[in-house]
Amino acid sequence: MGVSQHHHGPRGRKGRKSLFTRSRRTASPPLNSSVRFSMSHTDDIVFHFSSAGALLSIVTKRQLWATNIEYLNDRFEGQLPSKVLGWMSDKPDSFLRGVDTCNKHLEALKLSLNNGLVVCSVSFSEHYRSLPQYQMYCPAAGGYAIGFRKDYLSKLGLFVKCDYSNTSLWQWCRKYAMEFLSDAKALDSNEMSAQDLCIKIISGKPYIMERVIAGLTFKSDEFINEKEHRLVVFGLTKEYRESQQRNAIIPYSIVELPNEETGVMVAAGPNREPGYSGRTIGSLSSAARSAGTAWSFSHLGTGEFGFRA
Helix, strand or coil, X not given: CCCCCCCCCCCCCCCCCCHHHCCCCCCCCCCCCCCEEECXXXXXXXXXXXXXHHHHHHHHHCEEEEEEHHHCCCCCCCCHHHHHHHHHHHCHHHHCCCCCCCHHHHHHHHHHCXXXXXXXXXXXXXXXXXXXXXXXXXXXXXXXXXXXXXXXXXXCCEEEECECCHHHHHHHXXXXXXXXXXXXXXXXXXXXXXXHHHHHHHHHXXXXXXXXXXXXXXXXXXXXXXXXXEEEEECCCCEEEECCCCCCEEEEEEEECCCCCCEEEEEEEEECCHHHHHHHHHHHHHHHHHCCCCCEEEEECCCCCCCEC
16 A cells, blocks of 8 residues: 555654554544544445544545555555566466467567556555554554545546455456457568557557556555555646655645545544544544535544454
């Protein structure tokens, strides 16, 4: 998953006791707040992990930041299909048995992998009680998860549910390679180079778009517990921010969130000051109202079993 927006601070401070050894419970909002306490069914909701400052920005500005996928935590993000297709073009005897092709067409397939699109992504998870995701994507002192309905997010762009199946990945890549090689056979002529053939093939069908979307869909099964969904934005980025480690400039795109009546759920993660987390969620609703945000807020508790892996 991508790093939460707006958070610039360090992960923790030397000599301080880790917040993850503290209480597994978080405080509820004050009784006079407009936030409803809820243990609601969340199957239709996905959650974005963030710092308190990012959370405040999201609900008052009604924006999400979609990070360029080349700058996400996993340096292989979005590359799995291209890696597999590269292996197939290099070793057709092992991975493309029975496919009628030639070296020129395989070279055209491999050359096509050098073409891509500028893509940004906002990451969400089905789990709001996930301790590893609070540790990974939130500040060391404490973080939050904000949940939106899937149908609300689906209106904003391409909304993808990640697939962690290695079998599905290889099946998709084999089908893609076979279609590409079939087109190569149909369009080839003796005077065409592999590069010219590649350009002709990808100009006629949306191969690049399909591969990019597949790259955002398929993930290694080592991340399966994240249960990730992605809101995808295409096109050149116009915004830039400092990285969490303050050692890089990260391009991103702004996703405007519709200001309409919809239910939004907020959960507090482990916090060095548990009392602050509940009051923060109450203050969040007040700040949203002051900014004219029409959303209604529910505070999700961790339940009987608290945070989980």
